[in-house]
Amino acid sequence: MCAPPAPEGSSTPTSSTPTPAAAAAPPGRVVLDAHDIARALSRISHEILERNKGADDLVLLGIPSRGVPLAHRIAERIAAVEGEAVPVGSLDITMYRDDLRMKPARALLPTEIPAGGVDGKTVVLVDDVLFSGRTIRAALDALGDIGRPRAVRLAVLVDRGHRELPIRADFVGKNLPTSLVERVRVTLAGIDDEDAVTIHGPAVPEVTE
Amino acid sequence: MNRHLLSAGDLTRDDAELILRTAAELRSLADRPIKKLPALRGRTVVNLFFEDSTRTRISFEAAAKRLSADVINFSAKGSSLSKGESLKDTALTLEAMGADAVVIRHGASGAPYRLAHSGWVHSSVVNAGDGTHEHPTQALLDAFTLWRHLGVGGGLDGRRIAIVGDVLHSRVARSNALLLRTLGAEVTLVAPPTLFPVGVDTWPVETSYDLDAVLPKADAVMMLRVQRERMNGGFFPTAREYSRRYGLDGRRMATLQDHTIVMHPGPMVRGMEITADVADSNRSVIVEQVTNGVAVRMAVLYLLLGGATPGSSAGGDE
Numbered sequence: 001m002c003a004p005p006a007p008e009g010s011s012t013p014t015s016s017t018p019t020p021a022a023a024a025a026p027p028g029r030v031v032l033d034a035h036d037i038a039r040a041l042s043r044i045s046h047e048i049l050e051r052n053k054g055a056d057d058l059v060l061l062g063i064p065s066r067g068v069p070l071a072h073r074i075a076e077r078i079a080a081v082e083g084e085a086v087p088v089g090s091l092d093i094t095m096y097r098d099d100l101r102m103k104p105a106r107a108l109l110p111t112e113i114p115a116g117g118v119d120g121k122t123v124v125l126v127d128d129v130l131f132s133g134r135t136i137r138a139a140l141d142a143l144g145d146i147g148r149p150r151a152v153r154l155a156v157l158v159d160r161g162h163r164e165l166p167i168r169a170d171f172v173g174k175n176l177p178t179s180l181v182e183r184v185r186v187t188l189a190g191i192d193d194e195d196a197v198t199i200h201g202p203a204v205p206e207v208t209e
Numbered sequence: 210m211n212r213h214l215l216s217a218g219d220l221t222r223d224d225a226e227l228i229l230r231t232a233a234e235l236r237s238l239a240d241r242p243i244k245k246l247p248a249l250r251g252r253t254v255v256n257l258f259f260e261d262s263t264r265t266r267i268s269f270e271a272a273a274k275r276l277s278a279d280v281i282n283f284s285a286k287g288s289s290l291s292k293g294e295s296l297k298d299t300a301l302t303l304e305a306m307g308a309d310a311v312v313i314r315h316g317a318s319g320a321p322y323r324l325a326h327s328g329w330v331h332s333s334v335v336n337a338g339d340g341t342h343e344h345p346t347q348a349l350l351d352a353f354t355l356w357r358h359l360g361v362g363g364g365l366d367g368r369r370i371a372i373v374g375d376v377l378h379s380r381v382a383r384s385n386a387l388l389l390r391t392l393g394a395e396v397t398l399v400a401p402p403t404l405f406p407v408g409v410d411t412w413p414v415e416t417s418y419d420l421d422a423v424l425p426k427a428d429a430v431m432m433l434r435v436q437r438e439r440m441n442g443g444f445f446p447t448a449r450e451y452s453r454r455y456g457l458d459g460r461r462m463a464t465l466q467d468h469t470i471v472m473h474p475g476p477m478v479r480g481m482e483i484t485a486d487v488a489d490s491n492r493s494v495i496v497e498q499v500t501n502g503v504a505v506r507m508a509v510l511y512l513l514l515g516g517a518t519p520g521s522s523a524g525g526d527e
Contacts, residue, residue, distance in 0.1 A: 092234065095248040095276075095515070105210075105516035107227060108234040113241075145243040 028198035040173030045077035064109035087114030096138035133167035231508035249278035272506035318342035348384035366393035374433030
């Protein structure tokens with residue numbers, strides 16, 4: 001009975017890009033295919049384990065919508081390596097966004113905190129694209145209202161640069177230098193048709209009002 | 210969604226489902242250590258209550274506070290209203306104070322509509338019960354409760370809801386009839402002939418005088434309070450006869466299907482429309498309705514006030 005996540009410009013935390021019109025978008029350049037994504041996630045999983053010296057006290061929190069399946073995939077890989085399941089959840093940041101007042105009220109996405117909570121744990125936030133850093137700022141605020149983790153780390157599939165806040169990722173699938181007019185689109189099987197990361201050039205000239 | 214919530218009939222199915230889904234997410238907030246979200250920081254919500262109310266006012270107050278809004282409570286007693294101030298002058302005062310939303314309960318049907326459309330205030334208006342007209346947030350919380358119990362996987366399509374009792378004086382019945390119909394449920398109103406309003410045949414519902422015939426088919430039974438404060442006698446011979454024909458007691462409860470739930474918008478009069486053993490039975494979701502009320506009102510306030518106010522901000526200036 002949970003909300004079906006409204007399709008949203010997950011890779012664009014700020015107002016610069018409109019919601020991608022999936023059907024109308026021109027075919028972009030594929031930067032990562034399904035195999036690349038799988039390899040990147042495997043590497044991230046190992047890096048998380050290495051940094052944490054094992055899977056103890058780890059909690060993975062995906063940021064909806066596409067951070068959540070990524071968090072589950074990382075958890076599967078960690079379980080395969082370490083043999084123990086890592087708690088996975090999701091953290092909706094809608095109400096903590098700094099641009100909440102600039103658009104009509106958005107639908108909320110699911111927040112599910114694993115039963116053990118986050119107090120004293122090492123929380124790894126998982127998102128698809130790191131861009132301005134504003135989403136992560138909001139996520140840190142949201143997390144602070146839920147508990148007090150011992151440490152918070154950030155894992156992203158793609159870091160496209162153009163930070164607007166002093167935030168960096170601990171684990172990065174791929175650094176992707178982009179121009180501000182380009183759009184990065186992450187599709188994941190389960191939500192979308194297939195696994196891919198694509199870059200779309202400056203699309204049809206947007207009519208800015 | 211509209212800028213105001215005046216009638217349950219104004220909600221499209223999409224609007225109503227958005228509110229219910231949002232409420233479902235917000236309900237989990239009650240389990241967190243910090244029961245607060247920052248979405249309405251710096252916004253002011255005025256609770257303007259011209260009629261007595263306990264749970265609705267407290268529920269709206271809790272909802273607004275959990276969203277970090279500033280709440281101003283304003284009740285008719287102890288305010289200038291008791292000195293004869295008009296609704297218009299009260300409204301102008303609120304406007305001058307910069308209220309972003311006005312939650313209004315009023316004894317006169319249509320008062321919220323007047324407030325919203327008169328041009329007196331620019332805030333969003335939420336109807337918290339007007340006369341014998343409507344009480345949309347109650348209908349939403351009832352729908353939310355039904356949805357949690359009966360709607361697993363498929364919404365309320367085809368579910369049969371019986372609303373029993375003083376339909377004539379009930380704003381809850383009207384709002385529920387409209388909203389539940391929008392959500393696909395089949396509503397049957399049950400009451401003595403004297404307690405049906407004129408024109409009930411134009412409502413999107415079935416009607417019956419026979420409670421015992423309706424109960425075995427119902428998926429949920431909603432009992433209404435007999436509003437004696439709005440009656441000046443003559444609607445039924447005696448209270449005892451009313452409860453015998455239209456009260457829900459243990460014997461009638463035994464004829465319900467196993468999954469059927471019993472609801473009541475409160476305040477209940479035990480022994481009149483519902484007996485204590487039914488109200489305290491495990492079919493009763495009456496206490497849960499109150500909990501759900503806060504989540505639903507949070508969803509309404511968030512969706513009305515959380516985003517950009519139409520016309521006020523151009524947006525995008527970072």
